[in-house]
Amino acid sequence: MKRSRGPHSLASLVLVATLVAGLAISLRTARAEVPSSPPTFSNPLTINNAFFPFQPGGLKVYAGNDHGTRVKAIEHYLTATRTFTLNGNNVPCHILVEEAYESGDLVERSFNYFAQADDGTVYYFGEVVNIIENGVIVSHDGSWLVGGATLPSDPPGTGNAPTPGLFMPANPELGDVFKQEDLFPIVDETDEVVGVDLDVLVPAGKYEDAIAIKESSRLDPATEIKWYAPGVGVVKVRANGETLRLKSSTLVQPPDREWSRSRAERQPHRRDADIE
Numbered sequence: 001m002k003r004s005r006g007p008h009s010l011a012s013l014v015l016v017a018t019l020v021a022g023l024a025i026s027l028r029t030a031r032a033e034v035p036s037s038p039p040t041f042s043n044p045l046t047i048n049n050a051f052f053p054f055q056p057g058g059l060k061v062y063a064g065n066d067h068g069t070r071v072k073a074i075e076h077y078l079t080a081t082r083t084f085t086l087n088g089n090n091v092p093c094h095i096l097v098e099e100a101y102e103s104g105d106l107v108e109r110s111f112n113y114f115a116q117a118d119d120g121t122v123y124y125f126g127e128v129v130n131i132i133e134n135g136v137i138v139s140h141d142g143s144w145l146v147g148g149a150t151l152p153s154d155p156p157g158t159g160n161a162p163t164p165g166l167f168m169p170a171n172p173e174l175g176d177v178f179k180q181e182d183l184f185p186i187v188d189e190t191d192e193v194v195g196v197d198l199d200v201l202v203p204a205g206k207y208e209d210a211i212a213i214k215e216s217s218r219l220d221p222a223t224e225i226k227w228y229a230p231g232v233g234v235v236k237v238r239a240n241g242e243t244l245r246l247k248s249s250t251l252v253q254p255p256d257r258e259w260s261r262s263r264a265e266r267q268p269h270r271r272d273a274d275i276e
Contacts, residue, residue, distance in 0.1 A: 034169050034176050039117035041091045045081065047116040051211060051228040052168040054094045054114060058251050062237070063203070064244035072101040073244055077251075082113055084125050084146045086164070091115050093125050106132050113145070120170030124180055126161060128154060144183050159186035168228075172196075172211055180215075188218045200227045200235050202245040207235050207253055229253055 047054035058077035065071060076097040083092045093113040100108040109132065113125040126145035130137045140155035148160030166178040174196045181187040195212030207229035215224045224239040231253040237244040 034166065034178050035117075035119060035121055038087070038163075039119070039121060039123060041086075041089070041115055042118050044091050044115035044117070045094060047094060047114060047122060049116060049120055049122045049168050049170060050230045051172060052114075052122045052233050053231060053251060054096070054116075055251055056094070058249075060233070060249045060251065061247045062244040063247045064237075064242070066102070067241040069102055070104075071242075071244065072104075074099045074101075084113065084115075084164075086146060091125070106135075108132060114167060115164070121166060122168040123164040124167040125164045126159075128158070142187055144181070144186050159183045165189075172213075184218060190216050192216075194225070195227075198227065200229060202235050202247075204235065204246040204249050207232060210235065 055077055056079040058075075060075040062073040062075075063071070076099070078095040078097060080095055081092045082095060083090050085091070093115045096112040096114065098108075098110045098112060099106060109130045110127050112127040114122055115125060116122050127143060128145070129140050129142045131139040131141060140157065143155055143157070144159030144161050145154065146161050146164050149155065149158040161183045165180045165182055167180050169176055169178065172193050174193055176193040178191050179189065180191050181189040192214045193211055194214045195210075198210040198212060200207045200210045207227075210227050210229040212225055212227050215226065222240050224237065226234050227236040229235045232246070232249055232251045235246040
């Protein structure tokens with residue numbers, strides 16, 4: 001569930017600082033687990049990151065409210081892909097389509113592009129945003145892509161990012177800080193892991209060993225927290241007056257959670273209510 005941190009006001013809970021010189025990935029490193037060197041993409045379509053897996057053909061449905069308004073979000077994990085050029089190399093990316101609804105009306109549809117580096121880190125190659133009112137697309141605010149608009153379907157004014165954002169570290173640790181979006185003033189987002197080894201209860205079920213990531217932006221004074229469960233990805237979203245909870249998912253948490261065992265030795269399990 002990617003909430004775009006662009007200049008537009010997202011009507012529901014559904015989406016890179018000044019351009020930097022060189023080819024290094026734009027991010028702010030807080031721990032060694034967050035990579036600080038440019039990624040290598042040998043098998044970018046194999047996205048098996050524990051906290052952001054991608055299963056082509058998958059579907060997730062969220063429900064909640066936004067200041068009293070009934071909202072819903074749907075994530076479609078497409079089988080189609082799109083290829084971007086990064087440092088002279090082609091990088092195929094998976095496509096995640098996110099839809100946001102208010103009181104049953106579609107208000108946003110975005111196309112998001114992801115690839116996994118050889119070290120297991122997932123990178124974000126951008127999104128095309130469609131803001132919808134009364135069934136009509138009225139804006140593409142917040143759209144950005146690595147390399148900018150390259151297809152006829154890409155909206156004019158799409159931001160041209162020199163590098164992808166770091167969406168999810170391979171082994172996120174408490175205190176990690178990174179940038180999922182870094183093309184100011186089009187989009188800007190700083191992400192910090194503020195909780196680990198959490199139990200999260202939502203309509204879709206109880207999820208163990210979740211992490212909580214706090215999102216902030218220079219474009220928006222509000223903050224947002226997302227809970228990511230191993231094998232599933234986002235299961236809960238909370239912002240000021242807004243909440244989304246996973247209602248159903250074809251992505252499921254596997255019974256054998258090897259990634260949690262070493263973490264469990266360091267951190268006791270906590271309820272998600274412990275995170276503010």
